[in-house]
Amino acid sequence: MPREIWVLVAAALLIALGFGLIAPILPQFAASFDVGFGAASAIVTVFALARMAFAPAAGALIARFGERWMYIAGLSGVAVSSFLCAAARGYWDLLLWRGLGGIGSVTFTVSSMGLLVRLAPVHARGRMSALYGSAFLIGNICGPILGTFLSEFGYRFALFVYGISVVVAVIVVLVFLRDPARRDGDDDVRPRVLLSEVLRLPEYRALLVSGFANGWATFGVRIALVPLMAVSIPSIGAPWRASRSPCSPSAT
Incomplete structure (x- = not known):
């Protein structure tokens, strides 16, 4: 197992922990600016749309400047976006900064896949890709648990912690991730x-459909709608909203 793969896995765990921490609270943070459920859910939508729209440009930039530097640039963009979201003074500020975070997100995501393919030996790419994906899943599981302990400090604090976790990931990559030359026999020819x-392959079209369904369920339902539904239940939502209204100390 190349050391560089472990660096990517460690960075993925840090990023996913932070993302799992803020994903459930972002729609609620948007709703705290006195907007409806549709506008609150748009905070999730704008992030995904920015990722989709910028993906082709991210690929071109990665081809020009290299995976490692674009990985660092993408992570830095996500960190800056998180800090700006934490400082947002209104709904439209939050929407803009979250959209910019989507640009950074797709940049480091595509870069990380390129690094995995280039750094992993051909015979172990599947296993190392699974290890990288597992780090993200573990982070997404543990992030909301961590968020329960930070919930009393308000939405902004959670976004700030996410930004710090991404900054730590950037430092880990800068210090430990090198850009080694390819080893003999590792090239994908x-x-x-x-x-x-x-697109003419039925297997590829099936992957696109299943990926869309997974994204709809994960981002559209689990991240956008379920948190809003939870706080709309009177026995749950009333104390939550009261403790995190925009004017309360914990929200600011």
């Missing part, structure tokens, strides 16, 4: 294909 070619 498979021919390139065009998007129009793979």
Whole structure:
């Protein structure tokens, strides 16, 4: 197992812990600015739309400047976005800064996949990709648990902690992740294909549909709607909203 893979896994765990911490509270933070459920859910939507829109440009930038530096740039963008979200004074500020975070997110996500492919030996790419994905899953599981202990400090504090966790990930990558030359026999010599070619494959179309369904359930329902539904239940939402209104000390 190359050391660089462990660096990527450690950074992924830190990032996912922070993301798991803020994902459930972002729609509630937006709702605290006295907007409806649709506008509150748009905080999740704008992040995903920014990722989708910027993905082609991210690929071009990675091809020009390299995976490592664009990985660091993407993480830095996510950290700055989180700090700006924590300082947002209104709904539209929050919407703008969260959208910018989506640009950083897709940049480091695509870069990390490129680094995994380039740094992992060909015969172990599947296993190392699974290890990287597991780090994200563990972080997404433990992040909300950590968030319960930080909930008393308000939404802004959680966003600030997320920004700090991403900054730590940037430092880990800067210090420990090198950009080694390829080893003999590790090159992937498979021919390139065009998007129009793979779209004709039923297996690829099935992956697109299943990915869309997973994103709809994860981001559309679990992250956007479930937290808002929870706080709308009178026995749960009333004390939560009272302790985190925009004018309360814990919210500011």
